[in-house]
Amino acid sequence: MHAAVILLVFMCLMPTTHADHHHHQQPCHLPNVTGLMTVMDLQDPVKALGGFTYDSTGNKLRFRSNENFPNASRHLDLLMFFEEGIFYEINSKNQSCEKKKLHYNHHALRIPEDAQFLATMNLGNPSIVGEGLEFSMWEGSVADNTGKYVISVTKGCLPVSILYYRKSTTVIFSFMNLESGIKNPEVLEVPSFCGGLSVEETSNGTVNSFLDLFM
Known part of the structure; x- marks a missing residue:
């Protein structure tokens, strides 16, 4: 798995290799989607894995961690409202949750409007039906300017991966088994046992963002 991570990092940092460049590209907007997400870095092969x-x-x-995969270092159940700037950490077993402030609304399922187009690339052999995957790559700075990101999406704007790299670490989010649409919209509703909560105070030096919650 370490080899796969290193290969993906190399691909993201060297996007011009075998790339078809286009100018004046505009970021696409991802559709409603469900699937599987894995989070890895170079020190911890699997930080989180779940639906x-x-x-x-x-x-x-x-995002809910897969409890049948015990090797992940983080087990999370998160409900995130990026426009409102809040999120819930949920514990369904104990029927409890915490409501907290989101300091930045950048996340891996939306290409920021100020993202810069890098290239269009192909994995596999695009000349044979079913043997290739065409995807575009975009880059930019994370909201707090502490690092950079490279995000890859398919022609239909489904997410493939996003790589965040800071001075101290590199984190990769990968997406698999994707389906357009939302099968169970109730999972995006605040559980009844979380109703009426006040937003908790954030301790000094703590930053709550999509990326930091998986660090």
Whole structure:
């Protein structure tokens, strides 16, 4: 798995190799989507693995770790409302949750409007039906200017991966088994046992963002 991570990092940092460049590209808008998300870095092969549901219209996301994969270092159940700037950490077993402030609304399921187009690339052999995947790559700075990102999406704007790199670490989000649409919209609703909560105070020096929650 380490070799796969290193290969993906190399691909993202060397986007011009075998690339078809186009100028004046505009970022696409990801559709509603469900699927599987994995989070890795170069020190910790699997930080998190689980299912996600993303509502692109409401810009909200639910991620729940797969409890059948015990090797992940982080086990999370997150409900994130990016437009409102809040998120919930949910514990369904204990019927409890915490409501907190999101300091930045950047996340892996939306290409920022100021992202810069890098290239269009192909994995596999695009001349044979079913043997290739064409995707575009975009880059930019994370919201707090502490690092950079490179995001890859298919022609239909489904997410493939996003790589964040800072001075101290590199984190890769990968997406698999994707399906357009939302099968269970209730997973994007605040659980009844979380209703009426106040937003918790954020301690000094703590930054709550999509990326930092998986660090």
